[in-house]
Amino acid sequence: MTLDFSFIWTAFVKLLPAIPNTLYITVVSVSCGFIIGTIVALSRIYKIPVLNQLGTSYVTFIRGTPMLTHLLLIYFGLPLIIDGLAEKYGWSFNSVSIPMIGFAYISFSITAGAYLAEVIRSGMLAVDKGQLEAAHSIGMTTFQALRRIVFPQAFAAALPNLSNSLIGMLHGSTLAFTVSVVDINAKAQIVAATNWKFFEAYLAAALIFWGLTIVIERITAWLEKRINVYNRGGVA
Amino acid sequence: MIKLTKITKSFGRNRVLNGIDLTVEKGEVVAILGPSGSGKTTLLRCINYLEKPNDGEISIDDFIVNCRNPAKKDIHALRRKTAMVFQNYNLFRHKTALENVMEGLVIVKKISRDEARKLSIELLEKVGLGNKLSSYPSQLSGGQQQRVGIARALALNPEVILFDEPTSALDPELVGEVLAVIRKIAKEGITMIIVTHEMGFAQDVANHVVFMDEGVIVEEGHPKHIFNSPKEERTKQFLARITPESAYSI
Ligand SMILES: Nc1ncnc2c1ncn2[C@@H]1O[C@H](COP(=O)(O)OP(=O)(O)OP(=O)(O)O)[C@@H](O)[C@H]1O
Numbered sequence A: 001m002t003l004d005f006s007f008i009w010t011a012f013v014k015l016l017p018a019i020p021n022t023l024y025i026t027v028v029s030v031s032c033g034f035i036i037g038t039i040v041a042l043s044r045i046y047k048i049p050v051l052n053q054l055g056t057s058y059v060t061f062i063r064g065t066p067m068l069t070h071l072l073l074i075y076f077g078l079p080l081i082i083d084g085l086a087e088k089y090g091w092s093f094n095s096v097s098i099p100m101i102g103f104a105y106i107s108f109s110i111t112a113g114a115y116l117a118e119v120i121r122s123g124m125l126a127v128d129k130g131q132l133e134a135a136h137s138i139g140m141t142t143f144q145a146l147r148r149i150v151f152p153q154a155f156a157a158a159l160p161n162l163s164n165s166l167i168g169m170l171h172g173s174t175l176a177f178t179v180s181v182v183d184i185n186a187k188a189q190i191v192a193a194t195n196w197k198f199f200e201a202y203l204a205a206a207l208i209f210w211g212l213t214i215v216i217e218r219i220t221a222w223l224e225k226r227i228n229v230y231n232r233g234g235v236a
Numbered sequence B: 001m002i003k004l005t006k007i008t009k010s011f012g013r014n015r016v017l018n019g020i021d022l023t024v025e026k027g028e029v030v031a032i033l034g035p036s037g038s039g040k041t042t043l044l045r046c047i048n049y050l051e052k053p054n055d056g057e058i059s060i061d062d063f064i065v066n067c068r069n070p071a072k073k074d075i076h077a078l079r080r081k082t083a084m085v086f087q088n089y090n091l092f093r094h095k096t097a098l099e100n101v102m103e104g105l106v107i108v109k110k111i112s113r114d115e116a117r118k119l120s121i122e123l124l125e126k127v128g129l130g131n132k133l134s135s136y137p138s139q140l141s142g143g144q145q146q147r148v149g150i151a152r153a154l155a156l157n158p159e160v161i162l163f164d165e166p167t168s169a170l171d172p173e174l175v176g177e178v179l180a181v182i183r184k185i186a187k188e189g190i191t192m193i194i195v196t197h198e199m200g201f202a203q204d205v206a207n208h209v210v211f212m213d214e215g216v217i218v219e220e221g222h223p224k225h226i227f228n229s230p231k232e233e234r235t236k237q238f239l240a241r242i243t244p245e246s247a248y249s250i
């Protein structure tokens, strides 16, 4: 077997239009996951009744089951719930009108939320308790203290893990093909189906993922450098 | 005037403050002395509600907090009337010296950034750090960090500044610069409550000394009386143990 270099290039070009789908899924799931994760992390750190226990179960269940399983559960389970409710309350809306990518958004947000909850929680625990006390002592409310003092430091502490999660979700987004969303990987399969040059097509997909991952790593490194100016010090 | 009435505080079954009554006049510099574990830090932390007293009353002029069931807004108001200088500085690590001092002015007092900056620079100059405005805490020595901590507390123009062993985490050669700053602001008539093991300093700067042991105030009064003619046996023992002969003669 010889490698068809020119087809790698052809496939590469044909895969480009699928990049947005991959990015949408990644960005939406990580953004929603960040919000879910922050709420869960705060509930667990501040031991808010009910939310704390719910959050803990959510995190252990999601982290204890594969991402593909989450997608399948949402894909088959959500329509049952929605159509059941629609029938009961006479809505005109039903599950057929949910776009396929919507299932990916929902399920991957749930997945990302559980992983990010742990990342955010450990970031917040890395911030010295004295920082919150100092903020309180100058008269800040807890909300102001979290927003101005704790979160920025927690973000800096969590940045490497956040970046890893983002990369994980980028790569995980390939699972969306199981619900017929054409992401980069699915597109590679389609492109190769005409001439059976699967290896070349997937190699092209790999190059694109690698490139995207490098971009994320570069942005992280830049952010880290900017944010962590205050950690360099060392005169003391 | 700050008045503490029957403040009690327990950690679990361990009663750490056992009915503290203390009155601090405006402009007074109070030194709190006492053996380790006697509840000095806890008392200080109760005054600005970093620790929640179980019972008692804290009043600053006409403002009163009932510690049995304080309203959230009262706690917040109390914290705005007090400021704390911590043993381990607790400067905001991600903010420069200038930003540390500005933070409370901008976020809590809602003063414009320009004005806050001007005021903060003045304060940092006052503590001798006019040339360190844009340094992060990690780039400052312990003594410098503590002086930023003092400037941060001063910025809020509080009714009282609480100091918890402000020099005990410092290398001996850095203690002097911090004590000098505290001495300087004591002269300006700012009310201060200082927990300290620096007997010479207490004797020399304070005009009201409080000796605590096992969660109660054993004896209090003018430094001359406490240091030279203590009445209580426990005070005598403590002073005999902790004060080197030379400190008596300052
Ligand atoms: N957060 C806490 N939880 C449980 N016990 C505590 C806590 N903080 C203080 N204590 C206990 O309360 C008692 C008084 O502590 P505190 O720190 O007020 O003493 P101190 O007079 O400041 O001592 P030192 O001179 O060593 O600083 C000690 O027995 C201590 O173990």
Ligand SMILES: [Mg+2]
Pocket: B040, B041, B042
């Ligand atoms: Mg102490």
